[in-house]
Amino acid sequence: METFDAIVLGAGGAGLMAAGVAGQRGRRVVVLDHADAPGKKILISGGGRCNFTNLHTAPDRYLSANPHFAKSALGRYTARDFLAMVERHGIAWHEKTLGQLFCDRSAREIVDMLLGECELGGVTIRLGAALGEIGHADGRFTVRHGDRHYAAPSLVIATGGPSIPKMGATGIAYDIARRFGLKVVEPRPALVPLTLPGDEALFRALSGVATPVVARAGKVAFAEAALFTHRGLSGPAILQVSSYWRHGDPVTIDFTPDVMPGWLVAAKRARPRATLTQTLDLPARLAEVLAARLAIGELGATSDRALIEAERRLSDWRFEPNGSEGFAKAEVTVGGIATAALSSKTMEARSVPGLYAIGEAVDVTGWLGGYNFQWAWASGWAAGQAM
Numbered sequence: 001m002e003t004f005d006a007i008v009l010g011a012g013g014a015g016l017m018a019a020g021v022a023g024q025r026g027r028r029v030v031v032l033d034h035a036d037a038p039g040k041k042i043l044i045s046g047g048g049r050c051n052f053t054n055l056h057t058a059p060d061r062y063l064s065a066n067p068h069f070a071k072s073a074l075g076r077y078t079a080r081d082f083l084a085m086v087e088r089h090g091i092a093w094h095e096k097t098l099g100q101l102f103c104d105r106s107a108r109e110i111v112d113m114l115l116g117e118c119e120l121g122g123v124t125i126r127l128g129a130a131l132g133e134i135g136h137a138d139g140r141f142t143v144r145h146g147d148r149h150y151a152a153p154s155l156v157i158a159t160g161g162p163s164i165p166k167m168g169a170t171g172i173a174y175d176i177a178r179r180f181g182l183k184v185v186e187p188r189p190a191l192v193p194l195t196l197p198g199d200e201a202l203f204r205a206l207s208g209v210a211t212p213v214v215a216r217a218g219k220v221a222f223a224e225a226a227l228f229t230h231r232g233l234s235g236p237a238i239l240q241v242s243s244y245w246r247h248g249d250p251v252t253i254d255f256t257p258d259v260m261p262g263w264l265v266a267a268k269r270a271r272p273r274a275t276l277t278q279t280l281d282l283p284a285r286l287a288e289v290l291a292a293r294l295a296i297g298e299l300g301a302t303s304d305r306a307l308i309e310a311e312r313r314l315s316d317w318r319f320e321p322n323g324s325e326g327f328a329k330a331e332v333t334v335g336g337i338a339t340a341a342l343s344s345k346t347m348e349a350r351s352v353p354g355l356y357a358i359g360e361a362v363d364v365t366g367w368l369g370g371y372n373f374q375w376a377w378a379s380g381w382a383a384g385q386a387m
């Protein structure tokens, strides 16, 4: 049995951050993972350049059963704090759009930075073996990892959520939480493409076509690009609304977000011989499909009333997804370990002293655009200060 001050389960962004911070505070920390390399999701994130934070990070850009929970950690470890670490390590970065910060070169630099911080803290990292029994007695946690055994007064659940199982993602965080009597908010795939039923086959012909839209589901709206796929809808605007979407809900798309009311009637007066397809400022194939659906050809041959109705439909096109592409394609998981049982300041379970949960394992899920990593860093930092 090897003894430490803290055992961190999961060598992803949250676990490495927590381990580095605690290690540099003088704690003896071991990180255990079944993967053969640390930070695999960091490496594939942001198209290999890791969208590592967002300058507009704010609690209202996160979903959680308790929307206030993330405030404390996000407020105490901010995007600027993480950026300061990135700069300290000489990592070149740029803002792409909407406050999203990416590495200029490679996501590998973020993993190397976190490993460097762990090394500074003397953290032990053990990879490539399955987690076995987890015990708890007399204020001490014990964990089997392969054929080694570890003991510590603190145990950190940082094993993420089940999105992208082929990368080794599992729902083990929820099993461990339940074993200690913590509740789990039903996990759902989020930031995920949505699928359309067969009668929307016309749109399948558009696979690969992308255009800026405003997409809406329930009360939320996102102005970004939507992309048609052979199975349905994707692109940033759709991924964003997917986190809020529930089975049976419609998703509406405004294909003409930048026009003034009455624009089609005005277009008819200016160019009566033009067709709707020619008039729509959209990719040609998409314009053709929408015009065919609306059964409108030449504007001059169409009544003003029909054009006003077409305007309305183009700005509020209703899709009824029949599902999503699931955890296999989801960037993150909505839901997870219920925050009610955790301290928002330290991430420690109130009923089980020494047990912490951080990162995606917890019921806090960010928007697309660097928000999820910022949660991993902030929650990891909070636990690292406390354990």
Ligand code: FDA
Residues within 6 Å of the ligand: 009, 010, 011, 012, 013, 014, 015, 032, 033, 034, 035, 038, 039, 040, 041, 042, 044, 045, 046, 047, 050, 051, 052, 053, 130, 131, 158, 159, 160, 161, 163, 164, 168, 169, 170, 171, 172, 330, 331, 332, 358, 359, 360, 361, 369, 370, 371, 372, 373, 374, 376
């Ligand atoms: P994470 O999943 O990173 O780490 C969990 C660790 O636990 C892994 O190392 C895993 O191997 C280990 N583990 C799991 N089950 C285990 C078990 N049973 N036994 C032992 N170990 C186990 N976010 C963002 O902000 N910007 C971005 O650019 C992107 N891009 C992106 C792209 C893609 C393709 C995906 C899938 C996700 C993103 N994300 C993202 C989301 C981001 O990757 C995610 O929110 C964080 O990685 C979560 O960090 P955690 O450390 O909580 O979990």
